[in-house]
Amino acid sequence: MREPVEKKWQWQPPKDAKYSGRRRALSNWITDVDSGAGMLVARVMVNRLWQHHFGRGIVATPNDFGKQGTLPSQPELLDWLAGELIRGGWKLKPLHKLIMISTAYQQGTAHDANKEAADPVNDLFMRRVPQRLEGESIRDSLLAASGLLDDTMYGSGTRDEASRRRSIYFNIKRSQLIGSMVAFDAPEPLTSQGARSMTTVAPQALMLMNSPQVRSWAEALAKKIEADCQVNPGIAANIARAYAVGFGRKPKDEEVQAASAFIAQQVASYSGEHNPNAAILALTDFCQVLFGLNEFVYQP
Amino acid sequence: MNPSTSTLFNRRELLQRAGGGMGMLALASLLQRTGLQASSASSLNPLASKRPMLPAKAKSVIWIFTNGGPSHVDTWDYKPELQKRDGMELAGFDAKTGFFPASVGPLMKSPFEWKQHGRSGTWASDLFPHLSRHVDKMSFIHSCWTQSNNHSPALFMMNTGQTRMGYPCVGSWVTYGLGSESDSLPAFMVMSDPLNRGLPKGNASNWGAGFLPSVYQGTWLKPKGEPIDNLVPSLTPLRQRAQLDLLAKLNRPMMQNSPIESELAARIESFELAYRMQTSAPEAFDVKEEPEHIKKLYGLDQKHCSHFASQCLMARRMVERGVRFVQLYSGGMENQQSWDCHADLIGNHRGFAGESDQPVAGLLADLEQRGLLDSTLVIWGGEFGRLPVSQKGGKPGRDHNPHAFTIWMAGGGVKHGFHYGESDEIGHKAVVNKVSVHDLHATILAAMGIDHERLIYKFQGLETKLTGVEESRVVRELFA
Numbered sequence: 001m002r003e004p005v006e007k008k009w010q011w012q013p014p015k016d017a018k019y020s021g022r023r024r025a026l027s028n029w030i031t032d033v034d035s036g037a038g039m040l041v042a043r044v045m046v047n048r049l050w051q052h053h054f055g056r057g058i059v060a061t062p063n064d065f066g067k068q069g070t071l072p073s074q075p076e077l078l079d080w081l082a083g084e085l086i087r088g089g090w091k092l093k094p095l096h097k098l099i100m101i102s103t104a105y106q107q108g109t110a111h112d113a114n115k116e117a118a119d120p121v122n123d124l125f126m127r128r129v130p131q132r133l134e135g136e137s138i139r140d141s142l143l144a145a146s147g148l149l150d151d152t153m154y155g156s157g158t159r160d161e162a163s164r165r166r167s168i169y170f171n172i173k174r175s176q177l178i179g180s181m182v183a184f185d186a187p188e189p190l191t192s193q194g195a196r197s198m199t200t201v202a203p204q205a206l207m208l209m210n211s212p213q214v215r216s217w218a219e220a221l222a223k224k225i226e227a228d229c230q231v232n233p234g235i236a237a238n239i240a241r242a243y244a245v246g247f248g249r250k251p252k253d254e255e256v257q258a259a260s261a262f263i264a265q266q267v268a269s270y271s272g273e274h275n276p277n278a279a280i281l282a283l284t285d286f287c288q289v290l291f292g293l294n295e296f297v298y299q300p
Numbered sequence: 301m302n303p304s305t306s307t308l309f310n311r312r313e314l315l316q317r318a319g320g321g322m323g324m325l326a327l328a329s330l331l332q333r334t335g336l337q338a339s340s341a342s343s344l345n346p347l348a349s350k351r352p353m354l355p356a357k358a359k360s361v362i363w364i365f366t367n368g369g370p371s372h373v374d375t376w377d378y379k380p381e382l383q384k385r386d387g388m389e390l391a392g393f394d395a396k397t398g399f400f401p402a403s404v405g406p407l408m409k410s411p412f413e414w415k416q417h418g419r420s421g422t423w424a425s426d427l428f429p430h431l432s433r434h435v436d437k438m439s440f441i442h443s444c445w446t447q448s449n450n451h452s453p454a455l456f457m458m459n460t461g462q463t464r465m466g467y468p469c470v471g472s473w474v475t476y477g478l479g480s481e482s483d484s485l486p487a488f489m490v491m492s493d494p495l496n497r498g499l500p501k502g503n504a505s506n507w508g509a510g511f512l513p514s515v516y517q518g519t520w521l522k523p524k525g526e527p528i529d530n531l532v533p534s535l536t537p538l539r540q541r542a543q544l545d546l547l548a549k550l551n552r553p554m555m556q557n558s559p560i561e562s563e564l565a566a567r568i569e570s571f572e573l574a575y576r577m578q579t580s581a582p583e584a585f586d587v588k589e590e591p592e593h594i595k596k597l598y599g600l601d602q603k604h605c606s607h608f609a610s611q612c613l614m615a616r617r618m619v620e621r622g623v624r625f626v627q628l629y630s631g632g633m634e635n636q637q638s639w640d641c642h643a644d645l646i647g648n649h650r651g652f653a654g655e656s657d658q659p660v661a662g663l664l665a666d667l668e669q670r671g672l673l674d675s676t677l678v679i680w681g682g683e684f685g686r687l688p689v690s691q692k693g694g695k696p697g698r699d700h701n702p703h704a705f706t707i708w709m710a711g712g713g714v715k716h717g718f719h720y721g722e723s724d725e726i727g728h729k730a731v732v733n734k735v736s737v738h739d740l741h742a743t744i745l746a747a748m749g750i751d752h753e754r755l756i757y758k759f760q761g762l763e764t765k766l767t768g769v770e771e772s773r774v775v776r777e778l779f780a
Contacts, residue, residue, distance in 0.1 A: 001773045061761075068761030111557050122559075129559045132579050174465065175503035179529050182517070189467030194403055194760075197513035203530070205574035209540065210530040255550060262546040269539055285539060289547050292571065294554050294564050 005035050033086055042082035045097060047072075050081070050197065053099050055131045060225065063194030073123050107300060130298045132198050134166035135184030138297050145246055145291070146217035147224045151239055161213055171263045183207050208292045218288035221245065225287070235260050238283060259286060301735040321344045345566060346515045347480040347487055352749025358677040358712030359481065360619045360626070361474065361744065364612075364660055365458075366652070367631040368451070368638030371686035371698050372706040373727035374410045374649055378423030379443050382724035383409040384689055390689050390728070398449060398641065398687050398699025405690035407726060408698070411646050420717025427653035432659035436717040437664055437673070438708040439778045443721025443730035445751050446737050451634055451698045452501040454683035457737050458505045463767050468510035468757075470741055471625035473766045475516045476757065477750045482622030483573060486519035486528075487619055490627045491611045494523035507627060511759045518627065527585055527604035533578050544571050584621050587613045598662035604656045612659040612739025618667055619676050626720070630656045637683055644695035664710055677747045679713025681705070686725040703729040712747045715780045738772035 009028040013021040029036040041268055044065060051057035058078045061069035077223045081095065088094050091151045099105055104125045105152040115126040122129065133141065143164060150164040157171040160182055172176050172189045183203040187193040227246070229237045241249040251259065263282045270278035290296060338537050373379050387410035395401040412425035415432075422435035448454040453463035460467035468476070471488040480487035490507045492499050502508055507518030521527035533540055555564040587600065587610050596600060598609035608630065615626045631638030631652050641648035660680065667673040685705025686698035704723035723730035735743075742752040745766065752772060758764045 064761045066761060097346060109557075109559055111559075127559055144551075177504065182514055182713060183529075185514050187514060188466060188505075188510060189504075191511050192760075193511065197515070198517040199513055200570050201347070201515050202570050202574040202577055205571040206530040206577065207566075209543075209574060210532060210534045210578075212534075212667075215534045251321070258546060258549050262542060265542055266539060269542075285535065285543055286546075286583060288534075289543050289550070292543075292547050294551050298564075300553075 008032075008059065009036065031090070039082065042085045042090075043078055045092075046077060046081040046085050049095055049099060051091065053096075053105060054289050055129050056124055057195075061194065063192060079090075107161045128300075130300050132200075134196060135181045135186045138184055139180060141296065142214065142291055146220040148217060148220050170287065180207055180211065180213070205292070208288070214291060215284075215288065218291060219280075219284045221287040221290075222283040225283065235263050235292050236264075239286075242290055243288060246293075247295055262286060262289070306586040321761065333432065342591065345479075346513060347475070350477065352478060353747045353751050353754060354746070356713070356747060356749025357674055358747040358749075359675040360622075360624050361471075361748070362615045362619060362663070362714070363471075363625075363627045363676045363679040364656070364681075365500070365627055365629045366639050366656070366680060366682040367455075367629045368634055368640030369454070369682045369684045369686060369705070370639040370652070371410075371641060371645065371649065372704060372723070373688055374425055374645065374698075375427060375653070376422075376424060376440055376705075376706045377724075377727050378414055379410070379688070379725065379727045382407060382727060384408075384574075385726065391724070392519065393689060393728075397701065397703070398691070400691060400699055403692045403699070405692040405696060408689055408690035408696060412649075418717055420719075421680070422634065424721070428547055428657045428661075430658045431664075432660055433666045434710070437668070437710045438716075439710070439714040439718040440706055440708045441704055441720050441735050441740070441778070442706045442723055442774065443732060443734045444681070444685075444707055444737070444740065445730045445734055446702045446705075449684065449702045451683065451700075452699075454502055454702065455502050455506055456680075457632060458683045458759070460510065461738055461741055461768055463515055465502055465505040466508070468509055468512040468516070468766070469507055469518065470520050470744060471507060471627055472516040473755060474513050474625050474750070476512050476746055476747070477745075477755045478624060478748060480622065480623075480624055480716055484576045485584055485618065486623055486624050487778060488518045488625040488627075489623055490518040490520045490629075491614065492520065492523060492629045493632040493637075494607050494611070495632070497637040500629055500638075501632060501633060510765070512757055514695040518625075522584070522627055526684070528581060531578060531581055538576065547571060550578045558671075573637075580621070584623075585614055586616050587617070594666065597666060599658035605658055608656050609659040609662065612663040613648070615676060616663055616670075616672070619667075619672060620670070641686065641697045642691050642699060643697040645694045645697045646695065647695065667711060670727035674713065675711075677714070677744065679707065679744070680709075681707025685727070688728050696729045701728070709747075709778070713780060714747065714778050718778065720775060720777055735775055736772065738767040738770070739775060741766050742772040743775045743778060746776075747779070 005236060009025045009032065011021045011024040011028060013019055030038070030041055032038045033042070047057040047059050048062055051062055051125055058074050059065060059070060059072045084098060107126055107128045109128045109130060112127070119126040147167070148164050152165060157169040159162065159171050159173060159176065161178060163169065167181065170181065174189055177186070185196050185199055187196060221242070225238050225241045228241050236256055239251055239256055243249060263286050266282035266285045267278045270281050275281065320439070366430060373382060385407045388407050390407050393404065395404045398404070413429055414423055414425050417432040418436040420436050424432040424435060444455050446454050448463050449456055458467055459464045459469040475487045506522065507520060509517035511612055519528060522557055526532055535543065551568055556562050557562060590613060598613050599605040600609040600613065611628050612634065615628055618626050634640045635642060636648060639652050664673065664678065667676055682705070685701040687701040690696040691699045720733060721730065723729060723734055724731045745752045745755060752765060752767045756765055
């Protein structure tokens, strides 16, 4: 008689162990690609990675691969990627790399009549759709740009919004969520959400305009820029440095013009009140504007 | 099966194409059917105002949530039989109905004086000298019942239709269905006790959006300090204006020819809205500028009720400015901090009725004189009722009763001075025309012009509804 298939998932914990080994058995089943759920799990996983990079999964319903879900737009691709994940020993980083060096990932956002005709609803991922960053990434990016990010790993979390650590270190208390995360669509942590909603609403703008944290990060960035430009000071140099930190590129001429005019206007405004810190305040105002730019919160 | 050798590709592809096309058709028709297509503005704005599916009177809701569970047999549900049987044991009573089986006492008559009021001859206890003058505006449901005898689950039930946390609340569903009438205020606002007596049990889960997009969650106004985060401008208007102008200027090039051009345009607009909110929201919350006679009407000049008066007045100002859904909690967390009268029924209910009676009465009168009562559904009620038997103690109280309670509604097209349903002769259980919480929700949605069967959100393969999967009934009898 054949041995029941469950046998191979079961696992006997050491004699004096205080646990039953049922979780180990469950994970054995989950990752068993021959007779367990392994194949499905691999497809679900790579679909999540794909969704993360493109905004939409190959299966558009990441939490539902069943009858109520939608069918994959590229089933062969999904299967091949799932196979790569398994063959690569379930390592995620090579999968990220594989996806990001693909031709699909490197498509531009520009409108192209030929592509549009061939793929009107972008089923084939022929046109890049910019993705807004998730709330956590926005906050982490702001902190990183300001130079204040504390990238210490591990340890306990916090619910203090003034914390400088990455947002993943926010504690989740179900009844008291983190305001800045919720504003940027962090879902309620009670039900599983396959994909976050991405809304564009006024509380997000209010946060970028008025939150004491954002303001203090803008100030830190302004001070950093000023320090970086000590050898070669001047408004144009400051603007160039700010663009380098914020966007990793040089500003265009029109951007330098608009930004210079703005900074001059703010300096005049503060100086009119005989404020001795007019220059740094004006630069802070400018850095805060950079934080609000689409280029800052969208992955192009 | 090896995932790299799927042989179903062609058939799958075909199905996917066909499915995609049919899906889009089905979606478009569903949107039309449910009336959820934005009637104006950009459909990108999840809060764009939408036409209701059905003709409706109510445009907004003010829900006075009498937190903790007021006693129906001591407020609006007159029980002469309970007076007669005062002090007698209730034979066959399940001691586990309430929360304290060891403290079950005998039947206890209402310690308050009862009189008939208005042309409707509505019986009310003397807890509400002000509200009893408005009984001819109200529709009472005396046959409500719920599924839990415990605060948190009963609160979740009343707010979300589920006894567990994590589901979208009524205000979120309504906002999802109808959007916002205001372009400078949140669509759904919640106010809680400002006297340091705590939040309703379950806190923010009571006004959460659950699995609906988080944009539909209630905006809780902090009772202390700045009511909404980040509303105080960090710069002078002139300097901030200059910031927004630069922002728009630098943002525009990235929009051009972008696949998400309209989303990026909406983002610029969101900054303009935020800029306006900085002045319009504090203005809406500022009751100081109201004339003296209005302040007096609500009882703002009286110490014992001024806090609630100011919240009721804020509720009116919000509704006036297009806010869709306002929920206002009377009382704090539990026990003597709220209507949860386990002990000292008299002191407890005199206290909470006293601090809310004139403010709510003032709200009804004020809405009416401004012609807003017809378009505003006012709801008064808690998460459950109280038992007809006493909870023993030095000063007796009453324990939780999930089997019967009364809520009333006023305005929004409901009948005037109308009574629906009955509890039994001592108020123990709802018996005639019983109304479940789902029925109540269906009725609230109906008042807003929403068919509860068609207000659907697709989540994890289910077409979810506020009223769940079992059949619910709109209490049509309530509508004039």
